[in-house]
Structure formats: C-alpha cells, structure tokens
Amino acid sequence: MNIDSIKRGIVLDHIRAGRSMDLYRYLHLDELECSVAIIKNVKSNAMGRKDIIKVDEDISIDLDVLGYIDPGITVNIIENGTVREKKHLSLPERLTNIIHCKNPRCITSVEPALDHVFVLADREKGVYRCIYCDSKH
Amino acid sequence: MRHLINITDFSTGEIESILDLADQMLSHPEKYRESQRGRILATLFFEPSTRTRLSFESAMLSMGGSVLGFATADSSSTSKGESLTDTIHTVSCYCDIIAMRHPKEGAPLAGSLISEVPVINAGDGGHNHPTQTLTDLMTIRREKGRLDRLTVGMCGDLKFGRTVHSLIGAMSRYEGVDFVLISPPELRVPDYVTSRLRAEGIPYTEAESMESVMDRLDVLYMTRVQRERFFNEADYIRLKDTYILDTDKLRFARDDLSILHPLPRVNEISVKVDADPRAAYFKQVKNGRYVRMALITKLLEQA
Numbered sequence: 120m121n122i123d124s125i126k127r128g129i130v131l132d133h134i135r136a137g138r139s140m141d142l143y144r145y146l147h148l149d150e151l152e153c154s155v156a157i158i159k160n161v162k163s164n165a166m167g168r169k170d171i172i173k174v175d176e177d178i179s180i181d182l183d184v185l186g187y188i189d190p191g192i193t194v195n196i197i198e199n200g201t202v203r204e205k206k207h208l209s210l211p212e213r214l215t216n217i218i219h220c221k222n223p224r225c226i227t228s229v230e231p232a233l234d235h236v237f238v239l240a241d242r243e244k245g246v247y248r249c250i251y252c253d254s255k256h
Numbered sequence: 257m258r259h260l261i262n263i264t265d266f267s268t269g270e271i272e273s274i275l276d277l278a279d280q281m282l283s284h285p286e287k288y289r290e291s292q293r294g295r296i297l298a299t300l301f302f303e304p305s306t307r308t309r310l311s312f313e314s315a316m317l318s319m320g321g322s323v324l325g326f327a328t329a330d331s332s333s334t335s336k337g338e339s340l341t342d343t344i345h346t347v348s349c350y351c352d353i354i355a356m357r358h359p360k361e362g363a364p365l366a367g368s369l370i371s372e373v374p375v376i377n378a379g380d381g382g383h384n385h386p387t388q389t390l391t392d393l394m395t396i397r398r399e400k401g402r403l404d405r406l407t408v409g410m411c412g413d414l415k416f417g418r419t420v421h422s423l424i425g426a427m428s429r430y431e432g433v434d435f436v437l438i439s440p441p442e443l444r445v446p447d448y449v450t451s452r453l454r455a456e457g458i459p460y461t462e463a464e465s466m467e468s469v470m471d472r473l474d475v476l477y478m479t480r481v482q483r484e485r486f487f488n489e490a491d492y493i494r495l496k497d498t499y500i501l502d503t504d505k506l507r508f509a510r511d512d513l514s515i516l517h518p519l520p521r522v523n524e525i526s527v528k529v530d531a532d533p534r535a536a537y538f539k540q541v542k543n544g545r546y547v548r549m550a551l552i553t554k555l556l557e558q559a
C-alpha cells in the first residue's frame with residue numbers, strides 16, 4: 120500500500136495526535152481484510168501534531184461514533200485517486216450503545232437487553248446524559 | 257400515545273389542563289363515577305409503596321375502572337428472572353394503562369419504550385416521582401389560586417429529596433417564582449439544581465433557619481430530615497429541631513401561607529400545626545387522588 124495516495128478508500132485526517140489507536144479499536148478496523156495505515160505524529164500547521172488513518176477500501180464508517188470520539192476529524196472519501204467527498208464531523212445528538220452507563224442505580228445495570236442511549240445535553244461542554252437516569256458522561 | 261415519566265414531559269399548558277380536570281373531578285366526583293368503566297389499570301410495584309399504590313387504585317376505582325397488579329417484586333415474575341421488558345410486554349396485553357414503581361432509575365422509561373399502553377412513572381428510585389409533583393402543583397394552585405408570582409420555601413433534606421428537585425423543576429417554568437431553600441449545609445440542594453436556576457435567571461436564596469425567612473413565604477414545602485443522612489449523631493441532634501415546624505415558628509409566617517408536605521411525616525411538622533388553617537398537607541393527599549384520576553383520563557383519551 121502506498122501511504123501517500125490511495126485509489127479508492129477513506130482517509131481520516133486531523134485526528135488528535137495519539138488518538139489513532141483508539142479509533143482503530145472503536146471502528147473495528149482490525150477486522151478489515153484490506154490494508155490500513157496508521158500514521159502518527161504528522162506535522163500539521165493547524166494542530167501542531169496530528170494522526171492520520173488511511174483505509175484502502177470504501178468501507179462504511181459510523182460517523183456518529185467518530186464524531187463522538189473526536190468531532191475535529193475530517194473524513195475524506197477517495198475515488199479514482201481524488202477526494203470525492205470531505206465530511207466534517209460534529210458531536211452527534213444521540214449515541215446508542217457507544218458509551219455505557221456506569222450508574223449502579225440505573226435500570227441499564229440490571230437489564231442486559233436494554234440499549235444504552237445517551238443524548239447530547241451540552242454541545243459546548245460535550246456533555247451527554249443517559250436517557251434513563253440522567254447521569255452525565 | 258403519551259406517557260408520564262418526568263414532569264417536564266408535559267408542557268405547562270398540558271399540566272394546567274390536567275389540574276383543571278382534577279379540580280372539576282374533586283367538585284363533582286359523581287359525574288365521573290362511571291367514566292372509566294371497562295378499563296383496567298395495572299399497578300406494577302417492583303418496590304413497595306402502599307401509599308402511592310392505594311392512591312392510584314383509588315383513582316381508577318373512583319371512575320368505575322378496575323385494577324390489577326402486584327405490590328412487591330417477589331410477587332411478580334421478576335423474582336423468577338423475567339426481564340422488565342418481558343413483564344411490560346405481557347402486562348400491556350392485560351390492561352389499558354400502567355402505573356409503575358421500580359427501585360432502578362429509568363425503569364419506567366424503559367417500560368414505556370416497549371409498552372403498548374400508556375405508562376405512568378409512580379417513582380423510580382431516587383430519580384423522579386411526577387405524580388407527587390402534579391399533586392403538589394394542584395395543591396399550590398388550589399390554595400394560592402395561581403402557580404406564578406410565588407415565593408416558595410423548601411425546607412429540610414433538599415439534597416436527597418427528589419420531590420423537592422422535581423417541584424423546583426416544574427415551578428421554574430412559571431413567571432416570577434422565587435425559591436427559598438432552607439436546609440443544613442450538609443443537605444443543600446445539589447449543584448445541578450442551583451446551576452440550572454442561575455442559568456435561567458431564576459431567583460433563589462439559601463437559608464439555614466426557617467425563622468429568618470418565614471415572613472417572605474407564600475408556600476412552605478416541608479420534607480423529612482432523616483437521621484441516616486448525617487455523618488454523626490451529634491449533628492443530627494443539634495440540627496433536627498431547627499427543621500421542625502411548630503406553632504412557635506409559625507408566629508413569623510404570613511396569614512396566607514400554605515404548608516405542604518409529601519407525607520409520610522415523622523416529626524418534622526408538630527401535630528399542633530395540623531389544626532392551623534394554613535396546613536394543606538392533608539388536602540394534598542386528597543388532591544393526589546383527583547389529580548391521578550385526571551391524569552389517567554387524559555392519558556387514556558390520547559391512547
């Protein structure tokens with residue numbers, strides 16, 4: 120895999136330096152058959168240092184998960200060697216089964232079949248609350 | 257289909273219409289004696305609360321409806337390991353509306369997400385108890401004739417008292433409401449409540465004694481100060497009398513004060529106060545029955 124240019128696939132750019140391995144796990148990139156390149160500590164004018172992930176296939180990515188982990192990431196969809204689409208992320212309004220409620224008094228602690236659902240309560244501070252017990256995350 | 261999980265699920269307009277109906281029902285109960293004939297209320301009490309359960313059952317029976325359910329978790333199938341969602345699935349086939357109490361926070365919401373009939377939260381742990389808040393609002397409106405432009409004192413355990421948090425949330429939506437929060441420093445209202453008041457520009461003051469603020473109050477909402485909330489016995493003994501309402505402290509109060517209490521009380525209101533015309537806490541119990549009748553009626557209309 121040529122890490123400078125890919126023909127068809129996805130480039131996750133402007134990842135906060137050091138977070139690329141977390142993303143790798145959250146997005147289950149380890150389960151992919153295609154090549155995946157993680158480039159760490161790239162010099163960036165805007166960010167000082169950043170990480171980049173390149174995936175050599177046009178996989179579908181859960182943008183909500185990505186937006187929650189790091190809303191500063193840019194998603195570039197590559198086709199025929201050029202950027203077909205650039206997506207800027209933001210914190211999603213609702214997270215289902217991405218984070219889990221840790222409140223032992225919450226109904227989710229005793230009902231394994233329940234979805235863990237959080238809604239964005241404060242966009243500026245990035246605060247999410249469990250829909251069941253209102254606990255912060 | 258509507259549910260009542262949190263008091264703020266209802267707009268102030270919806271709350272007013274429930275209170276209007278409850279007032280009518282209280283004045284003319286005979287008109288509603290058959291209004292829910294053939295309908296069934298299920299009271300699912302995964303945690304015992306005789307008082308709340310009887311209030312719901314009385315409300316449904318007063319309208320000609322029927323009730324079924326269980327009063328403790330061990331008489332339900334939960335004790336055999338059935339999940340909450342399966343219980344709700346099953347029960348919603350047997351009834352037209354559910355009132356549910358559960359020790360875990362958010363359990364009624366989880367139930368409402370899969371129920372085929374309206375779900376009323378009858379208390380979920382220390383979290384919400386919206387029918388108590390409806391009862392409080394009905395009582396304040398009947399006693400004062402309004403819900404806006406009131407100075408509302410809350411006294412006692414403001415830290416753990418969920419009825420206090422919920423009433424502050426509900427009353428905050430009315431114009432010109434001013435809160436006076438009377439508690440020992442250890443049992444102050446949690447930060448998330450006061451920070452919300454500050455963010456919305458709603459005036460409040462915190463006080464450590466009733467006497468100093470009594471003459472300002474339109475409403476005094478008393479709660480229990482429980483021994484187990486204190487770090488040590490000495491603090492409890494020292495402070496408990498400060499938060500007991502007696503005829504002596506009432507000398508400072510206005511003639512048109514209304515005294516509320518979610519009950520049961522232990523000793524935080526002296527029995528001598530019961531005869532005072534300003535005591536509204538027994539009327540509050542009666543209002544609780546009518547406001548639940550109105551709530552059940554409104555939810556069944558929309559089901």
Ligand SMILES: [Zn+2]
Binds near residue numbers: 249362
């Ligand atoms: Zn929770």
